[in-house]
Amino acid sequence: MTRLSRHPVGACAVLVVALAACGCARGEGGSEASRRARLETIGVAQGLLHEADVLEGLGDRATAVARARAVLELPLAPDDPLREPLRLDAWGRVAELAIADGSLDEAERAVQSGLDEVSRPSYFEARLHLVRGRVLEARAARARDEGRDEDERTLLREALEAHERSIAINRALLAEDGDRSR
Amino acid sequence: MSPQTWMDPLGRALGVVALLGSIAFATACGAALRTERQPRAVERREDLERRLADEEARLARAEGALADESAACPERCRSSELLCEAARRVCAIVVELDDPSLRPRCERAEQSCADGERRVSSCGCRAGSSPDARP
Numbered sequence: 001m002t003r004l005s006r007h008p009v010g011a012c013a014v015l016v017v018a019l020a021a022c023g024c025a026r027g028e029g030g031s032e033a034s035r036r037a038r039l040e041t042i043g044v045a046q047g048l049l050h051e052a053d054v055l056e057g058l059g060d061r062a063t064a065v066a067r068a069r070a071v072l073e074l075p076l077a078p079d080d081p082l083r084e085p086l087r088l089d090a091w092g093r094v095a096e097l098a099i100a101d102g103s104l105d106e107a108e109r110a111v112q113s114g115l116d117e118v119s120r121p122s123y124f125e126a127r128l129h130l131v132r133g134r135v136l137e138a139r140a141a142r143a144r145d146e147g148r149d150e151d152e153r154t155l156l157r158e159a160l161e162a163h164e165r166s167i168a169i170n171r172a173l174l175a176e177d178g179d180r181s182r
Numbered sequence: 183m184s185p186q187t188w189m190d191p192l193g194r195a196l197g198v199v200a201l202l203g204s205i206a207f208a209t210a211c212g213a214a215l216r217t218e219r220q221p222r223a224v225e226r227r228e229d230l231e232r233r234l235a236d237e238e239a240r241l242a243r244a245e246g247a248l249a250d251e252s253a254a255c256p257e258r259c260r261s262s263e264l265l266c267e268a269a270r271r272v273c274a275i276v277v278e279l280d281d282p283s284l285r286p287r288c289e290r291a292e293q294s295c296a297d298g299e300r301r302v303s304s305c306g307c308r309a310g311s312s313p314d315a316r317p
Contacts, residue, residue, distance in 0.1 A: 122260050130268050138273070153279060159288065160275045163268040167294050171264035174258060174301045 016047050038080065045071045045086045052093050068093040087125035088114050095131045099138060107135045126169035133162035224227040259307035264299040 048067045055064035069091035076083040092113030098107035115127045136159035143151040269291035276288040 022264065059283050123257060126261070127267075128262055130264060130271070133268070133271060137271070142294065156275050156279055159283070160272055160279075163271045163275070164287070164291070166268040167265055167272070167291055170261040170268070171294050174265070174298050 009171060022178035038076070039077055039081075041074050042082055042086070045074050045076075045090075048087075049093060052097070054101070056097060057126060061101055065094055065097045068097065084117060084119060085124050087117055088122065088128060091117070091120045092124060092131055093145060095128070095135070097133055099131070103145050104135055104138055104142075105140075107131070111135065123170070123171050123173065126173070129162050129169065133159040133166065137160060200210045243293060255302070255305035255307070259305050262295075262302045265298040266295040 048071050052067040054062040055061070055067060068090045072087060074086075076086065091110050095107040095110035096112070098104070098110060111132045114133075116123070118125045118128075127168050136155050140152045140155035140159060143149075143155055272291040273288040276284045
């Protein structure tokens with residue numbers, strides 16, 4: 001220290017290098033930790049969605065819905081490119097399970113929540129439109145059973161439009177991918 | 183001095199001069215030809231190298247496109263599958279509504295399904311693969 005205090009420029013240089021080294025080490029460690037945390041979260045999300053599929057297959061829809069909803073609670077950064085597909089997939093699963101339970105209002109809410117999060121066209125957006133079409137078909141079936149023929153026809157026409165919207169999105173996606181790989 | 187005696191050295195000298203001249207001429211011609219041919223050879227080589235580089239770039243692009251297409255296949259398969267499911271539902275609804283004016287919408291949906299399947303024909307999609315397709 002005595003030697004360094006005699007050379008203020010040298011002391012400053014040593015300090016700057018030491019601080020930079022500390023900063024770099026901390027920065028690398030921090031980004032590595034956040035990278036691992038992100039991968040773990042994505043892995044958990046994929047596991048939960050898979051579990052929901054298995055549970056549905058086993059007939060345990062209530063737990064399957066809980067697993068799909070748990071995906072929506074996972075902390076993924078808003079700018080993470082996998083956040084949107086994972087969440088839309090989860091909303092789609094919640095809606096499909098709700099249809100299977102006959103909870104059409106819940107299914108419609110889940111579809112709408114998913115569609116509200118859409119920022120770009122994707123398979124998952126197309127699937128949400130198809131699920132909306134299925135909800136409307138189920139509502140039309142109810143209307144028919146209750147003798148509300150006009151409502152049935154209106155709902156079926158709305159379902160038709162939802163399915164056509166789904167088709168349009170997938171058509172565009174397939175055309176886009178095809179053009180890119182050409 | 184007989185003509186034979188004085189012509190001998192002259193003849194020899196002339197012969198040497200002719201020989202040297204022809205060597206010089208041949209050398210000059212050779213050099214001229216070489217300088218004429220060299221740029222052509224360089225041009226030809228450059229042209230071949232350019233064509234080779236073009237071919238290599240084209241091959242790399244084709245390989246990249248093939249790799250991209252293979253990587254995108256699971257996503258393309260599930261899009262095509264979902265598209266056809268939506269098309270089936272459109273046609274079922276058209277039948278249920280029993281409205282002839284809606285028939286073209288079923289035809290368009292079926293056409294979209296066929297187009298989608300054609301677009302993923304190189305992927306070898308298996309039916310029912312979409313539930314496994316997760317982000």
